[in-house]
Amino acid sequence: MSSASPEPDAGAAAGSPSEFLKNIVGKRVKVRIGSGVDYHGLLTCLDGYMNVALEETEEWAGGRKTAEYGDCFLRGNNVLYISALEDL
Amino acid sequence: MDDATNTGISEPLDLVKLSLGERVFIKLRGDRTVTGVLHAYDAHMNVVLSQVEETIHFVDVTEEGNPLPPRAERRNVEMLFVRGDGVILISPTQQ
Numbered sequence: 001m002s003s004a005s006p007e008p009d010a011g012a013a014a015g016s017p018s019e020f021l022k023n024i025v026g027k028r029v030k031v032r033i034g035s036g037v038d039y040h041g042l043l044t045c046l047d048g049y050m051n052v053a054l055e056e057t058e059e060w061a062g063g064r065k066t067a068e069y070g071d072c073f074l075r076g077n078n079v080l081y082i083s084a085l086e087d088l
Numbered sequence: 089m090d091d092a093t094n095t096g097i098s099e100p101l102d103l104v105k106l107s108l109g110e111r112v113f114i115k116l117r118g119d120r121t122v123t124g125v126l127h128a129y130d131a132h133m134n135v136v137l138s139q140v141e142e143t144i145h146f147v148d149v150t151e152e153g154n155p156l157p158p159r160a161e162r163r164n165v166e167m168l169f170v171r172g173d174g175v176i177l178i179s180p181t182q183q
Contacts, residue, residue: 033176035176039177044097044100044103045097045098045099045100045102046100047099047100047101051099051100051101052100053097053099053100053102053103057179069113069177069179070179070180070182071103071179071180072103072177072178072179073100073101073103073104073177073178073179074100074176074177075133075172075175075176075177075178077173078176
């Protein structure tokens with residue numbers, strides 16, 4: 001905020017959305033889908049459609065854990081956001 | 089890809105590829121789930137399954153609008169094509 005420069009620093013916090021996505025691969029993430037259900041898991045990989053592969057996935061709905069999946073594929077069109085649950 | 093957390097998964101579709109011939113759980117729009125043996129899929133997530141059990145989940149409400157306990161209706165289908173746009177989630181069933 002101190003200067004007018006929009007230049008991102010070398011850290012992971014700044015940069016482009018795709019840079020963020022690259023940085024969270026292998027991290028624990030929360031994926032929220034359109035219906036409001038959350039998927040917590042280890043982000044194995046994702047693609048340009050925002051299809052997502054997660055490991056050790058927990059499904060959370062209405063504040064309760066509703067399912068667990070070892071591996072899970074989420075179709076990209078359902079994804080509302082992806083949030084990092086640990087430091088980048 | 090520098091993370092070697094999983095065997096040979098470099099894109100999400102690989103997870104589905106590894107499930108070919110295995111029993112998978114698929115969550116669909118409209119409170120439906122299906123399990124079946126995965127025979128084929130494509131990039132749209134159109135899917136062909138055999139030995140399918142479809143479950144439709146209901147939450148009925150009383151006349152006052154209070155929810156009753158959840159209810160499920162099941163049916164079995166020998167062979168099923170699922171259009172990809174209904175797919176939310178695919179997971180190999182662990183057994």
